[in-house]
Amino acid sequence: MDNSSGVTHVEWREWGQEAFEEASEAGKPVLLALMTEWSEESHKMEAATYAEPRIAANINDGFIPVRVDADRRPAIRERYNMGGFPSTVFCTPEGQILTGATTLGIDGFREILDRVRRTWDSNGEEAGSLPRSLREEPPGGEVTARVEEHMVEQLLATHDDEFGGWGTDVxxxxxxxxxxxxxxxxxxxxxxxxxxxxxxxxxxxxxxxxxxxxxxxxxxxxxxxxxxxxxxxxxxxxxxxxxxxxxxxxxxxxxxxxxxxxxxxxxxxxxxxxxxxxxxxxxxxxxxxxxxxxxxxxxxxxxxxxxxxxxxxxxxxxxxxxxxxxxxxxxxxxxxxxxxxxxxVDESGRVTRFHDGQTAGPSGLLVDQARLLRALTTSWSVLGEPGPAVAVADWTLDTLQTADGSFQDSPDDGTALLADPQYPLDTAVELADSLLDLWGLTGEKRYREAANDAIGTFAGAAERMGVEVAHYATVAARLDGLEVLTVGTEAESELHRAALRLADHEAVVVPEPASTITTRERPEAAACLLTDGERQGEARTPAELEALLTA
The missing domain is CATH 1.50.10.20 (Glycosyltransferase)
Structure with missing residues (x-):
């Protein structure tokens, strides 16, 4: 994070094994500061609390301070976030969490520094703990129609009839x-x-x-x-x-x-x-x-x-x-x-999070693989331009999918809690959604199977899910009856454009010239509606297509 807006005397280290080894050798806890560029509170804390000379001296003397841009390092963010930014996290040299908070003023920071020092002096490494996300295995189960039913019930139960939206708070x-x-x-x-x-x-x-x-x-x-x-x-x-x-x-x-x-x-x-x-x-x-x-x-x-x-x-x-x-x-x-x-993106389909001209970010993170795959499947469906969609998907399946079908958020970095795999629900759902699109676009069943595995990893908790994760129920419903609308014309033809406008947004529109069709039997220049691979009907004109989709 750029510190040009304020002066700090804190001797920040970069995230990495070296900083935690230094903490171990010195017998000191780590102070991890998670910041973001967009958070005004992050900049204010940087310019006020961390710029206070006595605070900085206390940090430098009793802790190994590490600063991380939470957007650039999402795997760190997911393990150490205290509920907002900035997050101030105190860790053992092994990376386990002692305590933490969000924004802290000078007085509050002095208090927490003193409290952490006392805890560390009294209990050392034994005072650390793992976040809940690393202590519990995802609750697997069977994906059924009940997932969608439950989410509809949640919509009805939590809708704010007076102001719109869901919930009665933020x-x-x-x-x-x-x-x-x-x-x-x-x-x-x-x-x-x-x-x-x-x-x-x-x-x-x-x-x-x-x-x-x-x-x-x-x-x-x-x-x-x-x-x-x-x-x-x-x-x-x-x-x-x-x-x-x-x-x-x-x-x-x-x-x-x-x-x-x-x-x-x-x-x-x-x-x-x-x-x-x-x-x-x-x-x-x-x-x-x-x-x-x-x-x-x-x-x-x-x-x-x-x-x-x-x-x-x-x-x-x-x-x-x-x-x-x-x-x-x-x-x-x-x-x-x-x-x-x-x-x-490299030739194998591995995605690097960012490159700013000086520093390359981490690569192979599930969130980036999933989101770029989303862009590529949409580009395929809308423009007929697939790019390396298959390579990105295959790298993700080969590298981040575990033997039980779940997906870990990143390759093992080996540093602190990044050595422990995490299985994020939201990101797994994003990936599963894109894999279902890829199944529709390619006809390759392995992508549907991988999507089912990703959703099934959390099916045991479906009855406890709220509207905030309705995307999970969307993908579960698509698994139970994915609609694919294949169009035997080039992308952006009149029929293809009509298909994009008329198809349900959860369906997959597949533009493909008739000359490339090998597994889908239908007359040339026709649109064919399939549900889970079963033919429902066909249309040759936008008007016929509208009649088919609204029947």
Missing amino acids: KFPLPRTIEFALVRARDQATRALDAVQTHLLDTYDGGFYRFSRNRNWRAARCEKLADENAAVVRALAHGYRYTGEESYRESAERGVEFLTTTLWTDEGSQDGGAFAASQGGDEEYFRLEPTERENTDAPAVDETIFAGHNGLVIDALLRYYAYTDDEMARQYARQARETILNTL
């Missing part, structure tokens, strides 16, 4: 939950979309704020992250597809404008540019009137190009293009895709 946009509801509880989905575009859309600079602190969607947190904006744009595009509501298209367009202007960057790229990571959430700036903003510097943009973030943006822009014919969205998606493929 309101997140929950775009994947909206997508699940669009085909199962559409009124709830549209109420949520209405709230998001009314309260989280920055009507002047474009883009969407992260969440609202209150049940009524007021008091927004103003950070704008590329991956979260992409997810909202995609949900709005799907909302427009189902309802024809122009405000959803217009709000999605404002999100696209933000992504392709404020977050478009060629920093660290030699291939024409891609999407930057985030824009900071300076609330004083975002509370200004438009005329006042014109004369004020906007919050800084983190120009790091993350493979996974770009994967979600590419997917969202192409979904938006499929429904609107917005050529600009298509062009930016293709350019970003080529930049990521040329700079962050």
Whole structure:
């Protein structure tokens, strides 16, 4: 993290085995500071608490301080996050957690430093513990129709009838939950979309704020992250597809404008540019009137190009293009895709998280493999351009899938808790969703089997899941009856374009010239609807296709 905004006397180390070995040799605990560029609290703590000379001297004397950009190192973030950023975590030299907190002022920091020192002096390594995610194995089980039924029940039970959205406290946009509801509880989905575009859309600079602190969607947190904006744009595009509501298209367009202007960057790229990571959430700036903003510097943009973030943006822009014919969205998606493929993907299909021109990030992380695969399957479906989708999927299956079918979040790094595998639900679901698309696109059953394994890993906990993980139920439902619409024409033909607009958003549209068809029997230049491989009917014109899909 850039420290140009403040002066610190803390002698920060880089994350790595060397820092933990130093702690072991010195008999000191580790102070791990997890920061993000978009978090105003991270910058304030950097400029105030860590810049206080006596605090810095205490840290340098009694601890081995390590600072990590949580966006650049998600595997560390998932193991050590204390619930927000900054996260201040105290660890043993073996990497186990002593205690932690989020934002701390000078007085609070002094207190926790003293408390940790006493605990360490009294109990040493025995005071450390593993986070829950590393203590428990994923609760496997059989994937049944009950998963989808339970999630619908959760939608009904937790919907906020007064203000829209789900829950009675902090309101997140929950775009994947909206997508699940669009085909199962559409009124709830549209109420949520209405709230998001009314309260989280920055009507002047474009883009969407992260969440609202209150049940009524007021008091927004103003950070704008590329991956979260992409997810909202995609949900709005799907909302427009189902309802024809122009405000959803217009709000999605404002999100696209933000992504392709404020977050478009060629920093660290030699291939024409891609999407930057985030824009900071300076609330004083975002509370200004438009005329006042014109004369004020906007919050800084983190120009790091993350493979996974770009994967979600590419997917969202192409979904938006499929429904609107917005050529600009298509062009930016293709350019970003080529930049990521040329700079962050090797021939085997392994994805590197980022490269900023000086430092290469970790490679082979499940989140980046899954999200880039999502971009490639969408590119295949919408543009007929698969890229290395199969290679990315196969590398992921060969390297990150375990013998029982679950997926670990990263290759073993060997440092502290990164030596212990973690099996994240959200990321496994993202991967499974993309693998199902790949099954539809290729007809290769191994991708469906891998998706089923990924979902089955958590099926034993399905009855305890809330609406925040409705994406899990979406993928479970797709496993039970995936619709594939094969189109015997080149991509972007009239019939193919109609298929993209008319098919359910959970279906897979497969453009393929008749000359390439070997396993799917149908007349040339016809669209064929299949459910789990079983033929349901065919159509030769957009009108026939609409009749087939609405029968």
